[in-house]
Amino acid sequence: MLKLNHINKYYNAGTVNEMCLFRDFNLSIEDGQFVSVVGSNGSGKTSMLNIICGSIPVDQGTIEIGGVDITNMPEYKRQRRIGRVYQDPARGTCPHMTILENMSLADNKGKPFNLLPGTNRQRVDDYRESLKSLGLGLEDKMNVKVGVLSGGQRQAMALLMSTMTPIEFLILDEHTAALDPKTAEVIMELTDKVVKEKKLTTIMVTHNLRYAVEYGDRLLMMHQGQAIMDKAGKEKKEIQIDDILEKFNAISIECGN
Numbered sequence: 266m267l268k269l270n271h272i273n274k275y276y277n278a279g280t281v282n283e284m285c286l287f288r289d290f291n292l293s294i295e296d297g298q299f300v301s302v303v304g305s306n307g308s309g310k311t312s313m314l315n316i317i318c319g320s321i322p323v324d325q326g327t328i329e330i331g332g333v334d335i336t337n338m339p340e341y342k343r344q345r346r347i348g349r350v351y352q353d354p355a356r357g358t359c360p361h362m363t364i365l366e367n368m369s370l371a372d373n374k375g376k377p378f379n380l381l382p383g384t385n386r387q388r389v390d391d392y393r394e395s396l397k398s399l400g401l402g403l404e405d406k407m408n409v410k411v412g413v414l415s416g417g418q419r420q421a422m423a424l425l426m427s428t429m430t431p432i433e434f435l436i437l438d439e440h441t442a443a444l445d446p447k448t449a450e451v452i453m454e455l456t457d458k459v460v461k462e463k464k465l466t467t468i469m470v471t472h473n474l475r476y477a478v479e480y481g482d483r484l485l486m487m488h489q490g491q492a493i494m495d496k497a498g499k500e501k502k503e504i505q506i507d508d509i510l511e512k513f514n515a516i517s518i519e520c521g522n
Contacts, residue, residue: 267294267434267466272316272326274490286312287490290326294483296433298497299460299467301477303509304487305516310470313487314436317468319343330433344374348427348465350420352439357423360412364403364422367411368392371426395425399455417448421455428459435460437469441476449473453480474506484509488516 274287286309294300304310315321317328319340327336335343350357358367372388389407396404399421403414411419420440428435437456441449453476460467471477477484484501486494486509494512496504 266296266329266331267317268292268327268329269313269316270327270329272328273324274312274316274321275324278324285490287316287323290490292485292492294466294468296466297464298483299481300469300483300485301481302468302470302485302487303472303474303477304485305513308487309490310487311438314349314438314468314470317434318347318349318436345430346432347434347436348430348432349436349438350423350427350440352442354416354419354423354443357426358411358419361410363408363410364396364414365389365392365407367422367426368395368429371429374430395429396422399425415448417444417451420444420448420452424452424455424459428463428465433466435465435467437467437471439470439472442472456480474509477509478504478506486512 269290269292272287272290273285274290276282276284276286290309290313292313302310302313312321316323319335319338319342323336327334329335330346359370362370369388369392372392393404393407396407401418401421403418403422406414411422414422420443424440440456441452444452456469457480459465467481469476469481482501483497484494484504485492493516494509
């Protein structure tokens with residue numbers, strides 16, 4: 266289980282621009298849950314992911330995974346248990362390295378490199394089979410540099426690479442936002458397949474309300490650093506896009522928009 270306990274987070278603390286994003290924020294996510302997170306810009310969605318991953322520190326509160334306090338654990342150590350796919354396809358892969366080299370790099374995450382070769386040739390067939398499962402023909406381009414691939418191909422690779430080593434959590438930070446509609450559909454189908462096959466606890470931030478409704482078994486709506494909607498199980502299955510839009514409209518009126 267992932268738990269955020271009494272989280273406080275300030276930006277520009279002690280200045281005239283001080284802003285409190287999270288005040289006594291609490292959230293628990295059960296093992297194996299697929300949580301879709303929606304909300305307006307500035308609502309705290311990505312900041313919540315950054316806090317979980319250790320990209321930004323908290324001012325108060327604790328973060329627990331499986332009952333272990335990881336609040337002060339550095340980001341690189343958390344990455345051994347957490348995989349993350351970003352909005353920008355370029356952030357999850359190394360453009361000047363080949364597909365084979367990228368796969369090897371991901372395969373060695375969390376392991377000491379020492380003076381051993383960076384690419385394990387004995388694993389090439391395994392990499393090829395993993396790429397074949399994507400259905401994008403990348404298994405025949407092992408020596409092609411990743412920088413020449415399309416955004417969708419790179420994002421599919423980023424998704425695969427983030428889950429190559431044993432992880433407990435998959436963090437998806439608007440990972441379809443930079444893709445065209447058709448490619449976004451392909452990536453979402455791949456995401457659902459990977460999550461189910463590996464039984465990963467997943468948090469997906471998205472602006473696509475249809476994806477938020479169709480995928481996952483829990484839905485959160487964030488606003489001003491709080492979860493103002495939390496639907497799981499049967500309630501999640503029954504929710505409609507219009508229900509979310511109605512909530513968004515109510516927020517807009519409340520904020521004077």
